[in-house]
Amino acid sequence: MLAESGKIDRRELTRALLADRGGMLVIAGLGAPAWDITAVGDGPQNLPLWGGMGAAAMIGLGLALAQPERRVLVLTGDGEMLMGIGSLATIAHQAPKNLAIVVQDNEHYGETGMQETATRHGTDLVTMAEGAGIKRTMRVTRADEVPPLVQAVRGADGPFFAVVKVDEKSKPLVLPPREGAILQARMREHLLGPEAHLA
Amino acid sequence: MSHSTAETTRDASADWPEAIYALLKKYSIRQVALVPDAGHSRLIKRCLADNELHVVSLTTEEEGIALMQGAWLGGQRSVLLMQSSGVGNCINMLSLSTIHRCPMPMLVTMRGDFGEFNPAQIPMGQATQPVLEAVGTLVQRADRPEDVAPCVEATLKFAFNTFRPTATLIGQRVLGAKTFGKDD
Ligand SMILES: Cc1ncc(C[n+]2csc(CCOP(=O)(O)OP(=O)(O)O)c2C)c(N)n1
Ligand SMILES: [Mg+2]
Numbered sequence: 001m002l003a004e005s006g007k008i009d010r011r012e013l014t015r016a017l018l019a020d021r022g023g024m025l026v027i028a029g030l031g032a033p034a035w036d037i038t039a040v041g042d043g044p045q046n047l048p049l050w051g052g053m054g055a056a057a058m059i060g061l062g063l064a065l066a067q068p069e070r071r072v073l074v075l076t077g078d079g080e081m082l083m084g085i086g087s088l089a090t091i092a093h094q095a096p097k098n099l100a101i102v103v104q105d106n107e108h109y110g111e112t113g114m115q116e117t118a119t120r121h122g123t124d125l126v127t128m129a130e131g132a133g134i135k136r137t138m139r140v141t142r143a144d145e146v147p148p149l150v151q152a153v154r155g156a157d158g159p160f161f162a163v164v165k166v167d168e169k170s171k172p173l174v175l176p177p178r179e180g181a182i183l184q185a186r187m188r189e190h191l192l193g194p195e196a197h198l199a
Numbered sequence: 200m201s202h203s204t205a206e207t208t209r210d211a212s213a214d215w216p217e218a219i220y221a222l223l224k225k226y227s228i229r230q231v232a233l234v235p236d237a238g239h240s241r242l243i244k245r246c247l248a249d250n251e252l253h254v255v256s257l258t259t260e261e262e263g264i265a266l267m268q269g270a271w272l273g274g275q276r277s278v279l280l281m282q283s284s285g286v287g288n289c290i291n292m293l294s295l296s297t298i299h300r301c302p303m304p305m306l307v308t309m310r311g312d313f314g315e316f317n318p319a320q321i322p323m324g325q326a327t328q329p330v331l332e333a334v335g336t337l338v339q340r341a342d343r344p345e346d347v348a349p350c351v352e353a354t355l356k357f358a359f360n361t362f363r364p365t366a367t368l369i370g371q372r373v374l375g376a377k378t379f380g381k382d383d
Binding site for chain 1: 255274275
């Protein structure tokens, strides 16, 4: 679970979050989180994003409202979450029980060359989420905090928001399909059956 | 008339908000994302009173684009209500519609348009249609009250039948221009 730095390894974290996931749907923010969920296992319950920086949490909200019986996990980066930070207020207001957001906070914009983000300099995303009105939150820095995190993500009393401080090193690229129409259609078919394509 | 704002302007043909609401129901819309605009206030009230609709009040309009993507992934239809200045907040996010082929109908009340008083509304108001079209949106313009319902229906049909971003721009000739009491 830990990288050489002693910090949590983002891919091992992703593996733990998605192991025995049941019906849980996952939206992954662009860049490393999208590669992480793909490395752990690509399939119709995943929507890895190729763009739309700042959109991940709100896509999760629209999906969670449309599919109240399903768990929805948004897994994203600190940079992506900062760009869509207002959505935490929107999500707190809607308060979907089935939505969890986990930020893999490496305190950098990894994808674009490791420039530092505001979380490197004192910005605390958990405090921001709490200020936005999200009541169930968690800060994770140690390996023994991961199992309770996994449990909280699967709990039914969301919205839930967590920040996991992860090792900043980039992992090998594992790319999902690049055709967005396929990524969307496969999740719709998974949820709605063949009817999805006749809607 | 000089002290009325857009939301209090009424005349015999001003029941277009009711017509839009009826179309939202006809096309099975389930999520309504919005940043309030005075021009949409009657429609917003109507939507809030409907328990079958998730009305999602946004902090910025681009959140609504992302919400529509999530709703469609989960099998629900949605629309985004906003004023023209909010269109500027959505442009990069509209790539979600293009890359996934996700229906994204937008109903836009115009500012910076016919008879505008506020200089701050002009730049985005004048750019609204070209900018939407530059990212592949099919745009309808309603400049008379009787045009609103047919344009909105075309916008919903284009979105859900052909899987793309679509918009109706409701002009200030329909809404009445906000004049802050300065009519001349
Ligand atoms: C609107 C927009 N601005 C900038 C970019 C460039 N960009 C792509 S990924 C990324 C950084 C993402 O950082 P983070 O979410 O922290 O992910 P990490 O790679 O660090 O895990 C940036 C700035 C973009 N794709 N879109
Ligand atoms: Mg990062």
